[in-house]
Amino acid sequence: MTFFNTKPLLASAAMALALTACQAAENKSDTGVTNTESIANMDLPAGVTLIETVQGSDSGEVVIPYSKFRLDNGLTVVLHQDKSDPLVHVDVTYHVGSGREEPGRSGFAHFFEHMQFQGSENVADEEHFKIITEAGGTLNGTTNSDRTNYFETVPSNQLEKMLWLEADRMGFFLDAVTQEKFEVQRETVKNERGQSYDNRPYGLLWERVGEALYPEGHPYSWSTIGYLEDLDRADLNDLKKFFMNWYGPNNAVITIGGDFNTVQTLEWVKTYFGTIPAGPEHDAPVYEEITLDADRYISLEDNVQLPLLYMAWPTVHANHPDEAPLDVLANIMGQGQTSLLYKNLQKPGLAVQASAGHSCREISCSFTMLALANPGRVQKLSDLESTIRESLVEFEGRGVLDDDLTRVKASIVSGLIYGLESVSGKVSQLAAYETFRDNPNGIGDDIARYEGVTKEDVTRVYDKYIKNNPAVIMSIVPKGKPEMIANADTWQRYERTIPDFSGEAEQTWSRPEDPEGLDRSIVPASGPNPTIKVPDTYTFSVGDDIEVLGARNTEVPTTTISLRIKAGQSHETLDKLGLASLTAGLMSEATTERTAEELSNELDKLGSSVSFSAGDTFTTMRIRTLTENLDDTIAIAMEKLLKPKFDPEDFARDKANQIQNIKAGKKEASQTASNLFNIMMYGTDNPTAYSNDGTEASVEAITLEDVKAFYAAHYSPKIASVIAVSDLDKTAMEKALSPLSDWKGPDVASSEIKDFPQLDTGTLYFVDKPNAAQSEIRVGKRALPYDATGEYYRSGLMNYPLGGAFNSRINLNLREDKGYTYGARSFFNGDEKSGWFRASAGVRADSTAASIVEFAKEIQLYQQSGITEDELKFTKSAIGQRDARAYETPSQKLGFLSRMATYDLKPSYIDEQADILANMTKSEIDELAAKHLQLGEMIMVVVGDKAEVYDDVVALGYKVVEIDADGNPIK
Structure with missing residues (x-):
């Protein structure tokens, strides 16, 4: 589904958007290119043809400005300039997904997405993630039934390096493929299937529906991840054939958005992609009407x-x-x-x-x-x-x-x-439209x-x-x-017919012939570091001393507001856990003036949203709207905030739903493991040790009068603050938020934390989840509360090479080397009063004990030996450059303001963090690791199939205590 609107609504909204698009287009690069004529007259690299240029206008037309080019080998290039932030987003989309696979060879496109991150001729194993992360970037790839895309967002000075990387895996992949890489990634895909399909409640829904909805052999009759037996049957030659058939430049679109020089970018594209030979030509997929003869x-x-x-x-x-x-x-x-x-x-x-x-x-x-x-x-x-x-x-x-x-x-x-609030959002739209239209x-x-x-x-x-x-x-x-069940089954899964693939002809790979002087083994140098500036902020007070912290974002005509009340689960009593969440849920129901349906209708007609949520410390009302509809949206938000109806029927329904969600959560191994880890960390005397939804017993005990009392006692402007990001300036925001002056409320006492329990260190808590295809593992201890420039921040830097990056020690070991998991990580997390360190993963059931051994080995080795010089350099580079993409969207700016407001920080804390990072030494990292990563001070939580894994876990020699999903010991 894409985009539409009525003409009355479209006129003003589209005008605002078109003007914004024009402004982005008129941010001149040093080529001076701002319009079709000047682009058409550019001195393009040989072999690059301009297809068209589309610019914004003030006529009311909604458009993302772009220029489209084509190389002689068929590669399509779409460029969108946006110089509002010092970053670029690169997307390479191949017109191939699971819908281009053959029966009996399902899952190839998704499997190939994994293989494409395993290095190419000039990029070593695991280097793809390392290079981009070290450059301060982020990356990923996705596969669906119709396309595969690879994308990265990096500081603008890293663009040439990204094009070199993408070209190397497009043109120089096959010689780097090994049987070992093939086998490891096959195991990783199996783990992904276990985590996302077989071991997840309802995970097989779409696979089973696809089988029943489409005839056998239809390309949508299997899921994107495919059948494990097809992957088991595949060999390395099958993979190579699939690559040669579908991953040529003539079946790809490269879309680049952000702060770049047009001519220079085209020269780089031509240099790195221009010599890659075109692959086979393919007809467009054919639509065939699907009909069913009966339900x-x-x-x-x-x-x-x-x-x-x-x-x-x-x-x-x-x-x-x-x-x-x-x-x-x-x-x-x-x-x-x-x-x-x-x-x-x-x-x-x-x-x-x-x-x-x-x-x-x-x-x-x-x-x-x-x-x-x-x-x-x-x-x-x-x-x-x-x-x-x-x-x-x-x-x-x-x-x-x-x-x-x-x-x-x-x-x-x-x-x-x-x-369109992000460059990546605009690039994704351009790439999709070009690929499919x-x-x-x-x-x-x-x-x-x-x-x-x-x-x-x-x-x-x-x-x-x-x-x-x-x-x-x-x-x-x-x-x-x-x-x-609704009815006895009237359709049965069929035994799939697997074609005979023997005797298939081998395909020959045409190696690109590069011009003399191009050495692809040399990693392109980075350009000059871009200038990074945190958002300018403003403050003012409204109403009953409600502090407002705001930032202006003129790139899109939108406003996002977060009103935060400093009361949440920390203000609950143990017998009424879940009260804050239940109260927040009722705030989204009817008011004394209108029904929930009427309010929802009005918000939807404005294209706005107003929602409430409750966490450990804060209850938050979040507002998102087109700025032209801000006043009307705030009026609805104030009605919800000041005039909740607390209708008995709404209460009964929401309470019943919350209880059912708690019960459902116990079926999720990952959620169960994390919940139990928190209880062990903070003890049964602290409300925030539990899930924000509470427990079945505590929610059952909550009455409507409890909700009304919690609202009356805690929804007060005296403990409220506002953070806002808008294209409006401070004066306009003061006017827009003036209705908050009508809000009155009592003083609210701060919450108290009970003493934390003495950890039974070295203990492994085990929860039985019968027939689980995967086990969930948590390893950790209590650690530091949040501190933006103190030991907490420094410990986060220390952890980065251990478990904070994709190419961290833990993830490379468990995922890339062993194939035990789809992903493993570790991190420090903290708030104003407490914190913890945790390492975690969902692992293949038969590797549960082995994964625990590897977690322990990596944590102990890092604690004893510390960081390497190469890891220290990597950490400084990766974290030091990533701020180029840290303040782009309203949501990112809101997160920055939220940290400032919560911890009373000045914008200069970012500069202080940069200084800490730049001056961090190996000895300081090693001291922090030695202090905070002592395995003997940690506990473990494992959720898995007792019948399959328990004996192996016990054999590891830890003190094992079996508990149920609520944390109660099983005797």
Whole structure:
């Protein structure tokens, strides 16, 4: 789904956005390029052809300015200049995903994404992550059914190095592939499947639905990660064939956004990519209409708490004329508090969650409805199915309202503008439009097609694709409760037909022939370090001494506000744990003036959001809006803040949902391990040792009067503060926030922390999770409270090479060398009063004991021997340069202001941290490691399948105490 809006809304919002885009385009590089004519007259490198240039204008057109070029080998290059921050974002998108795989060879595209990070001819093993991290950058890759992309955001002086890296893996990958790398990454993918699919509640939902929805052999009938038996069957030659077939420059788009010189960038692209030979040409994928002859019921017993019902109807394909009205229909049926599913399922308490969507991929879309049942109210999923089908009938009688179109279209245009708050967001849009439409300028087309959606269109697509049409209906129920499924299965998984791949012809790799003088083994030097400046800030007070800390962000016409009340779980009593979260949840329900549905409708029509949440220390009201709608949004926020209704029905529903979420959380091994680690650290006498949701017993004991009392006693301006980021200046923000002057409230006593328990150091606490494919491991101890420039900050620097970076010792050992895990890390975390050190990972079940050994080995070695000089250099470079991308978006600026407000910091603390980093010595790091990483002072928490792993864990020699998911010893 992309972007649209009504004409009245579009006029002002698009104007603001277009002007912003123009301003970005007019930030001249030293080429002086600002318009189509001057770009067309540039002296382009030989072999680089300008295809088109699109600039912003003040005509009301929404556009991301760009220039599109093509190399002789078919590589498409899209450039977007934005000099507002000293960074660049590079995206290389290949038009290949799991939908281009063959039956019996599933998972290749995703597996290849992993392999592409394992080095190439001129980039050593593990060096890709190290080079980018050391440059102060961040990176990743993603695969879906239709494309694979690799991307990095780095300081602007690192652009040439990024292009060298990406070109080396595009043109010089195959000679560096080894059987050992192949085997390690195969294990890593297996761990990812275990963590994200097999060992995660509901993790097999989309795989099973895809099998039932599409005919055998259809490219969407398997999941992106594929089947393990296909990966086990694959060999190194299969991988190489897949690479040669799909990863040529003519099947790729490189999109670059940020602060760069256009001519110089094109010269670098030509130098590093220009000699890579084109790969095979491929026809566009063909859309085939998907039809079902009857409803297909399927079911699965899983380790879940909440039964799930999922319904899927096949519809059209991405960019089909009917995609837009189907998106609108999905919003009406099941998105937000104005939807029919919310009204009929969530509001009466039948479902903890209910939603509808229209998921579109290149050659097929599906209209879906999902409901997580409240098992206290629903005994069979057939009851939910009946209510969903009745909601569809209700839509037939209700029809499409004017507010439906206004609301849905407003949410799309606001989403568009929010998406342009970062260079990466703009680059992602340009890359996707070019890959799937051959036209980066797709935003205007999307706005036009969604703007044209009528009530009749929505009714027509409902009649055509949904009404009386068969669907796939999947039930996922708790193990041992098959009676809860919606209907007996009417469709069975088939035995897949695996083709005979023997006798396939070998493909020949054409090695690029570089011009004399180009030595790809030499890492390009970095350019001059960019100038980094923290955001300018301002302060003022409003109302009852509410301090406001703000920063201006003129790049987009948006405003983000966080009103923070210094009261949360720390102010709860042990018998009423979860009270702060339950109170915050009710603040998003009805007020004394309007229903929750009416408030939601008004916010959606503004393209705004107002939400409440509660943590250990703060309750927060967060506001996000287009600035032109700020006053109206603040009026709604104030109504929510000052006039909550605390309706008994809302309370009963939210309380029941919170209890069900607590029960569901116990099914998540990762959440269970982290929760129990916190309890062991801080003891059962401190409220903040527990999950913010509380316990089943404590939430059950909470009454509506408790909620009202917590609100009356703690929601006070006397302990409130505001942080804000907006394109408005200080004067305008003072006016916008003036309604806070109406807020009155009592003094609030600060919370107290009870003494922490004596850790039973050296103890391993074990929790049984039967049939778990993976085990969750936590190793750690209490440590330091937060300090921006003291020992806490320095200890974080110390930990960076141990477990703070992708290429840290812990991750390289457990993931890259051993293949035990999808990822492992360690870190220090602290707040005003306490802190801890923790190392963690989810590991393959059969490697549980071995992983514990490796964790202990790495921590002990680092504690005893300290950092190496190379690691110290790496840490200084990586952390020292990453601030170039630290203050780009409103969210990043808000995080910076939040730290300042919480810990009473001045902006200069950033400079102090830079000085500490620059002067950090090996001896200081070693002293900190020796002090804070003594394994004998730590405890361990392991959640896994006792039948499979317990004996091996006990054999390690630790004191083992078996506990349940609440932390109670099992005798």
